[in-house]
Amino acid sequence: MIDATTYLNNVTRNDKPKTPSKELGKDAFLKLFVTQLKNQDPVNPMKEKEQLAQLAQFSSLERLTNISKAMEGLAKTVNTVIGLTSTGYxxxxxxxxxxxxxxxxxxxxxxxxxxxxxxxxxxxxxxxxxxxxxxxxxxxxxxxxxxxxxxxxxxxxxxxxxxxxxxxxxxxxxxxxxxxxxxxxxxxxxxxxxxxxxxxxxxxxxxxxxxxxxxxxxxx
Missing domain, CATH: 2.60.40.4070 (Immunoglobulin-like)
Structure with a gap:
């Protein structure tokens, strides 16, 4: 069973640190999730609640990532505006x-x-x-x-x-x-x-x- 935290730890553990790609991250996670469904034990399949929990966890992580990047962009914009207006000094x-x-x-x-x-x-x-x-x-x-x-x-x-x-x-x-x-x-x-x-x-x-x-x- 995979979750978003385990997935991120695995894809970011390299000899040389790399900046994770947002789009590749989505695709890789979904591929892993689908592969898990295909190869699950027929006698003991993943329960629906577990599937929903994984998807909900990934969705929450994705939203937090988007919010974080939006805030970074806003901070840069505000900093630029302050720099331009400070020329009045x-x-x-x-x-x-x-x-x-x-x-x-x-x-x-x-x-x-x-x-x-x-x-x-x-x-x-x-x-x-x-x-x-x-x-x-x-x-x-x-x-x-x-x-x-x-x-x-x-x-x-x-x-x-x-x-x-x-x-x-x-x-x-x-x-x-x-x-x-x-x-x-x-x-x-x-x-x-x-x-x-x-x-x-x-x-x-x-x-x-x-x-x-x-x-x-x-x-x-």
């Missing part, structure tokens, strides 16, 4: 979840920091691309909510840091002494849209990259 300044800021000359990009609770002390640490601490900026006490941060581009000795990209980390502490995790959004002007690994990536004018899915708002 080009030339716009966006805020997105992230940790990177950039410096060019006397200009640095800004960030928005959101605290879930009031904090007695808040520090924003600035690290270079090698992971070295460049500057630790004391922000004092802060209420719950958002506040803007803009690094002045100077290191801990008061000298101008090199141009490039930097990473910021927020150290916040509640009155109870408990560490507080802050949410950070960074800003930048969109230059281009790229697709990598099925995800849409916004390329900013300063070279930074943010996921389209991480964009929280368009500033201008």
């Amino acid at each position: 080009i030339g716009k300044t966006v805020m997105a979840k992230g940790f990177s800021v950039s410096k060019k000359g006397a200009e640095t990009t800004s960030a928005s920091i959101n605290l879930p609770v009031a904090c007695k002390s808040v520090y924003v640490d600035v690290f270079d691309k090698k992971g070295a601490l460049v500057r630790s900026v004391e922000m004092g006490s802060k209420n719950a909510g958002k506040f803007d941060f803009k690094w002045d581009g100077k290191d801990k000795d008061g000298k101008a840091a090199d141009d490039g990209q930097y990473r910021i980390v927020v150290r916040a502490e509640a009155p109870s002494g408990k560490k507080v995790l802050a949410n950070i959004e960074v800003s930048g002007k969109v230059k281009a849209i790229n697709t990598a690994g099925g995800q849409h990536v916004l390329e900013l004018e300063d070279g930074r990259k943010v996921l389209l899915s991480n964009v929280t708002r368009v500033v201008a």
Whole structure:
């Protein structure tokens, strides 16, 4: 007696994996089913309920396969549409979840920091691309909510840091002494849209990259 699961396991067990063909799968299953009927024991023939159960199982498997393929096609279509519509971000300044800021000359990009609770002390640490601490900026006490941060581009000795990209980390502490995790959004002007690994990536004018899915708002 065969069933759809056994059939699929048998036809897909090869030395080299092959993509199963939908049409061949149908024909092969039906041929096996008919062969089974022809060669069944006359004294102990397959019961009608067993036949119907096999056909129903195959029919259900076929429907699930069709639904799965339809969903894959829909997902690809939606992803394509999102990619086309996201070109509207080009030339716009966006805020997105992230940790990177950039410096060019006397200009640095800004960030928005959101605290879930009031904090007695808040520090924003600035690290270079090698992971070295460049500057630790004391922000004092802060209420719950958002506040803007803009690094002045100077290191801990008061000298101008090199141009490039930097990473910021927020150290916040509640009155109870408990560490507080802050949410950070960074800003930048969109230059281009790229697709990598099925995800849409916004390329900013300063070279930074943010996921389209991480964009929280368009500033201008």
